[in-house]
Amino acid sequence: MRHAPLNTPAERAATEPGATVADLGERAIIARIRERLPSDPAWAVVGIGDDAAVIEPPRGALEVLTTDGLVEGIHFDRRFSRPSDIGWKALAVNVSDVAAMGGAPRAALLSLVLPPSFTIDALDELIDGFAALAREARITLAGGNITRSPGPLVIDVTLTGSVRRRDLLRRAGAQPGDGVFVTGSVGAGLAGLEWLRSAESGIEGMDASVERYRRPMPRFRIGAVLGRARVASACMDLSDGLADAARQITDASHVGIRIAAESLPVDDGARNWFETHGRDAAAAAASGGDDYELLFTVPRKRAGRLRHVRQHARGVPITRIGEITSERDAVLVRDGKPEPLPPGFVHF
């Protein structure tokens, strides 16, 4: 298809340097997106190109449904994120939500609100970023919508997933005495963005943190294994930060939480960044958003099953950072002294 003669004005326009989506039109944009994505699995009965997509629902399982989006000027800045990062991240934030329910992602819908000045090259890159994570997490793009924007670029993604009823992970369910665990590391989301905004040089080791801000890896494998192994009593992702997630779990479960600052797995670059600026690394990392790790609680008698989860985590660390308590408060313990957990990340 891509090497066929250029027949339509839209196809010819797309070859001009600096050509924009306004030169292409909706149908040519859709055709271009389809070309860049893997073909549909057998359970996708009707894919892109009819009034709606039609899929076979997961068999013997429940369906997880989530929607989340990125808005230019609110969630990203095109000076700091490449189009491919934006496409990746728009899918990643949804994958993270499905993982936090113990589900496995399946089908996505992509809704693009595009400024007419958005170039075709940028569109291609955005789709390639989306497709890269879709391939990795075995997600099918089942449909979507394209519309013109009078201002910001907006990318809204809907993602479905499947989860067996008994594997479902909720925010409610944590009990006093349960251990509190977090995947990966925290703080890179906040530190990476702060570094990009400050344009400071001379601080070593920030590249990896910035890359994690731009292109977070949602924990879809760990989420699905956590569900199947039935090890967690509650689970949530860190999209609005660890402090926020901790409060959401304690509110939903009617319990308290005590987190040991020393045990927080703060990203190396982020720790360096925060400490260079005289801030406490644990408190800063706990209050920042955009990390997309999983926070979960494990009853003592199920702690042995964590070994199975770690075997499937492909080297991603799973760290015990505290304990659920019966007091209804959220506490960060530093040098043996308790203090209130910092406020979470507010994005509205």
Place this chain on the structure above:
Amino acid sequence: MRHAPLNTPAERAATEPGATVADLGERAIIARIRERLPSDPAWAVVGIGDDAAVIEPPRGALEVLTTDGLVEGIHFDRRFSRPSDIGWKALAVNVSDVAAMGGAPRAALLSLVLPPSFTIDALDELIDGFAALAREARITLAGGNITRSPGPLVIDVTLTGSVRRRDLLRRAGAQPGDGVFVTGSVGAGLAGLEWLRSAESGIEGMDASVERYRRPMPRFRIGAVLGRARVASACMDLSDGLADAARQITDASHVGIRIAAESLPVDDGARNWFETHGRDAAAAAASGGDDYELLFTVPRKRAGRLRHVRQHARGVPITRIGEITSERDAVLVRDGKPEPLPPGFVHF
């Protein structure tokens, strides 16, 4: 809940005249939306308030998935549409897509991108408009997302539905000799918008057309019955106009179409509007968008089953407007003379 004492700053702020969504914050907005919607059915296992919604998928049926949205300045103008109209229409455009597949709508996700200046009163009205159609079409709001907008109001809706495999209606499937039918009437979407933009007075009978532009009624009952009765060989909704739908069906089915201008059920107010301005009512109505009727084709031997569909149409007319042909062109026949069908509505 709504008459309980006002405890939080957000709840108190919401009582001030002219208070905006920025005074409320995300969680209070979500709580407010939940209050205004009916409670969840048994198949909604996890509703609003966790990382993602979880539903029981339709049993013994396929799942329909669609997403469509309204962008301020592109799809609506707040001078012409009330917030409740915008909420209704954002759901209606999706219901129309599910109906066009022969499906019955089930669960919606609502993604709101709100300017900080959007008032709480306007938000309440928007949700009430959405809820009014949700109740009518028995749709559950399973989840969604709220984010701040740096500019326009954007409402993106995802809708799921169910359809049995054998009842599925596609754009492909029309055969030469099939009759072409349309539900309701056409032209009100275009004429209503033109009247609002022109602010002309002195033209009678436009109120109903304007109301149909503002608050279109998607044909969800007829779509589901068309599917179950297995009467249609192809089907599509008219969101981008009748001419566009006719071309999409003929392209997907590799056939042609011949439509009789005299038989088109043009909305009364729209006909008056177009003719007052010296335009051909049939051609104008066929090229305009925003009508949300269904266009479908029926093989001759199944035409008898249309009686069953009409019985379930609750008085909505179903009109035969033409025939599928083996020539690969789209023709409008006026006064016995064929002419090319006008171009469809282009919204990108």
